Amino acid sequence: MTAPLIDVRDLTMAYGEIVIQQNLRFEVHAGDIFVIMGGSGCGKSTLLRHLIGLLRPARGSITYGGYDLWRMTRPQRQECMRRWGVLFQSGALWSSMTLAENVAVPLQEYTNLNRKQIAEVVDLKLSLVGLAGFQDYYPAELSGGMQKRAGLARAMALDPEILFCDEPSSGLDPLSARRLDELLCELNASLGTTMVVVSHDLDSIFAIASNGIFLDAESRTMLASGPPGEMLQNSDNPRIREFLTRGGERNLPC
Numbered sequence: 247m248t249a250p251l252i253d254v255r256d257l258t259m260a261y262g263e264i265v266i267q268q269n270l271r272f273e274v275h276a277g278d279i280f281v282i283m284g285g286s287g288c289g290k291s292t293l294l295r296h297l298i299g300l301l302r303p304a305r306g307s308i309t310y311g312g313y314d315l316w317r318m319t320r321p322q323r324q325e326c327m328r329r330w331g332v333l334f335q336s337g338a339l340w341s342s343m344t345l346a347e348n349v350a351v352p353l354q355e356y357t358n359l360n361r362k363q364i365a366e367v368v369d370l371k372l373s374l375v376g377l378a379g380f381q382d383y384y385p386a387e388l389s390g391g392m393q394k395r396a397g398l399a400r401a402m403a404l405d406p407e408i409l410f411c412d413e414p415s416s417g418l419d420p421l422s423a424r425r426l427d428e429l430l431c432e433l434n435a436s437l438g439t440t441m442v443v444v445s446h447d448l449d450s451i452f453a454i455a456s457n458g459i460f461l462d463a464e465s466r467t468m469l470a471s472g473p474p475g476e477m478l479q480n481s482d483n484p485r486i487r488e489f490l491t492r493g494g495e496r497n498l499p500c
């Protein structure tokens with residue numbers, strides 16, 4: 247098996263004295279859609295913030311391509327982060343900017359492209375997420391699903407190697423949520439983008455995840471890792487079964 251893209255070892259996460267999760271150990275491989283799952287408040291978003299370097303581990307390590315995120319020099323860490331895209335829960339678009347201006351921000355900040363080239367990349371990214379023709383719209387003029395897709399276009403602006411998404415389908419109606427899941431799977435398949443996705447939405451988890459971990463709030467550690475279908479098949483842990491069956495046993499999706 248190839249070396250992992252992300253290697254998390256013995257990770258303990260805490261806010262001050264309060265430990266949120268401990269002894270996390272997992273790998274994310276290139277091409278994975280890796281889902282961080284678990285009930286409300288178990289620490290999914292906290293883990294995502296650790297993975298993207300916003301929070302420092304209380305213990306343990308997070309390595310990218312073999313290099314510890316917190317032992318790199320500042321330029322090395324910036325170079326590492328430059329290869330990531332992040333889609334925040336809210337979409338996090340600038341409300342005073344059009345969609346084109348929003349998607350252009352990372353291109354202006356991190357590339358030497360001229361105005362015309364930036365406009366071309368912006369058009370490409372917006373069409374990638376089904377928003378061709380919406381360049382001049384403001385976020386408030388769009389539906390929640392379209393705002394999420396615009397956030398995705400911005401997160402994909404620099405062709406990231408890894409896309410991190412925090413609850414991408416939250417706040418969306420079931421159809422828009424399904425379309426967003428399909429879009430993530432398409433991008434993963436066509437561009438090979440590795441994805442790390444926080445989710446507690448069971449339909450979404452089964453639809454997109456190739457791999458993942460289950461975090462438990464009570465024991466404050468991970469109870470299982472692997473593809474969710476296998477977790478359900480192989481685990482007799484009642485908390486995992488309860489979560490993955492919505493509290494009642496269900497047929498495995500095909």
Ligand SMILES: Nc1ncnc2c1ncn2[C@@H]1O[C@H](COP(=O)(O)OP(=O)(O)OP(=O)(O)O)[C@@H](O)[C@H]1O
Binds near residue numbers: 286288289290291
């Ligand atoms: N900045 C913070 N300072 C202190 N405690 C925090 C902070 N952010 C989150 N917490 C606490 O950490 C725990 C985990 O929160 P987190 O948001 O990571 O969980 P989650 O699994 O993503 O939850 P949800 O699914 O409800 O979004 C919660 O008890 C929360 O109150």
